Amino acid sequence: MPERVMIVGCWDKKIKEELFQSRMEELASLVYTSGGEVVGTVTQSRPHPDARTYIGIGKVEEVKRAIHACDADAVVFNDELTPAQVRNLDKEIGIKVIDRTQLILDIFAQRAQTREGKIQVELAQLMYLLPRLAGQGQVLSRLGGGIGTRGPGETKLETDRRHIQRRMDDLKQQLADIESHRESYRKERRKHHVVQFALVGYTNAGKSTMLNKLSGSDTFQEDLLFATLDPLTRQITLPSGYPALVTDTVGFIQDLPTTLIAAFRSTLEEVKEADILLHVVDASHPEVRAQMETVEALLKELEVDHLPVITIYNKMDMVEDPLLLPTDKEPSLRISLLEEKDIYRLLERMEQVLKDQMTYYAVSVPIADGKAIADIQQYTMVMHEKMAKTTERYEIEGYVLKEHPVHGTISKYKMNS
Template sequence: MTERVIVVGCQFPDTGEQKFQMLMDELKELVHTAGGEVVGHIIQNRQKPDPATYIGSGKLEELMNAAETLESDLIVFNDELSAGQVRNLDANLNVKIIDRTQIILDIFANRAHTKEGKIQVELAQLMYLLPRLSGQGQMLSRLGGGIGTRGPGETKLETDRRHIQKRMDDLKKQLEAVRAHRESYRKQRRKNNAVQFALVGYTNAGKSTLLQKLSGAETFQEDLLFATLDPLTRQAELPSGYKVLLTDTVGFIQDLPTTLIAAFRSTLEEVKEADILLHVVDVSHPEAHTQMQTVDKLLDELGANSIPVITVYNKRDKLEGYYNEDTSGKSTITISSFSDDDIMKLKQVMEKTLIEHMRYYRLFIPVSQGKDLATIQQFTLIQQEELSEEGDGYSIEGYVLVDHPVNGTIRKYER
């Protein structure tokens, strides 16, 4: 049964009207993604949150009446609530109450498929719950099911602080083992010197569709927030035939819960391993610029701000009117993921950007050196290859990664 949901938000002086509206629309999308139906919303302008109930007493009464009139099953607040606020709201409202962080955690719990993803979600849920345990008896007893209670981190009333702490320690150990495995996989990738592009961007910007179009691999695509949770790596071929790896990553969002950033750090660190980032932007979104700033800020926090970036303004087909792109010193391209011509143009931009970070070489290799020839063809980006008139060798021009082991072979034949 679809839960009937009322969303509640406060606009404070430091949040502009447009940004606040985006956050409220985003909250409604989160509810939809979690499987709920928004039946009403309550908004209040305040200088700061009420320390006791987040909203003022008048709005609380309005919310109580709305919950009864609209027969709501759930109330979702657009900010992270303190334990005291939840307790006081719970005393006045006979409806389940959760906040923005909880609904994001709930969606993550529903979307986690890999062992690592499930461990990370449970850890994030417990990190969120632990400081809020005291005095939540009545509230916890109401969490009988539905949105906000799903996933491995579902907690019963009798769960005590020591049990949670012990479980968190156990999860951290499991996560460490998974991280070690991921690190060995990364080392193998570095050893093979495979070039890696990472798709980053705001949630629902179209990263998974783009991965599918660039690589030809089937991926989960849906017009929902956080459609991709577990990182996915696929191989793609650039116009020259040079093969690269493409990694899809979890979408970013305004006010991404700190517990999630902490728990998902190993997954997010996939971004830091990339040679080049493809920052995918939903150009049709009215707050595209704000979303870009959110992604840039999170990349900065992850220490990935020095990696070369290609900004991919996506969803051109949904764009009404002209969009003023920020092209200041950046590689940018405006595309529709559903246009084969645009996908080819993007691959050309990817190849051009990659070449800027490679070394040019020119060589002649005898046909008798078949093994070396095959190695050079496999591990370098070849621009031109010609068989000599005498048929005794190949003249090759191309580009190679500066630190790739194949440089040793190339130098034997360079001229």
């Protein structure tokens, strides 16, 4: 039976009310994703959170009455609480108090499937916990008490800062070893000049569904926040027959906890290796602009905002007024992943943007030089080819990556313009 959860938010009037309501709806979605059930909502408008209890003692009394009325098991606050606020709220409210950051960490703990993902989540949880150690037993056990009680648990948090610091150092070393293996794979990709697209976007925008549609694979996809945590890479074929890789990445979210960004930096490095980013946008979401800005800010933080980006407005079948969508993002594409023709349109746009990063060539190769013909066909994007029987030569036109070794062969047989 799901835990009954009361959600609480504090609205600073410097932000639009619609954005605040969107954040509260997002918090409810996070609770649902973690396995809880929202049974009540309490909000407060104030210029800044109360230092002692986040919402002020009068509002705390209102929360206590609401908890009693709806028989809630836990309270989730739509912000990251300070250690003092957590202690005071624990004392005043008397049931489990969780903040937004811990809730997101809780979801990541559920979603992690690979060894790397599990290590990253535990490291993020410990980074969150360390500054909150204040000597109280209840604080030490907080990560054992999220919704569904996932997390490192009390057995790994049983003593003091030194124990936690040692564990963090050990996890960082394990991540460094995994990162070194990942880097060797990246070197192989770079050595063979494999083109890579990376799917980025707000959580639940449809990235995993897009990866499945593009590659024909069957990765996990569900209408939940953070359905994909571990990065997945699949091979696809563009309309010309040119092969490429597409990597799915963890979804972004407003105010993504800094501990998560730090712990998942090695995973997010996959984005840095991409040639082109595919920014997947839920075009039907009421806060589409705010979500896009969140993603763009995180890409800037990751120092990948210089890469070419195709903005893909997904879920167009659910959009009531397409005129409200941003028009300043080019290249862009409006699609519904439910339409097969839209998948092909997406592949065509990906190929066109890739061609813009490549160099056009036209060659005439003697039929006798089979290796040169094979290399050009394998390593370039062939657009036209024909065999001229009268000259016994193979004429090929296409596009090639600017620094690919096959340029040597192309130069040898380049046609006069």
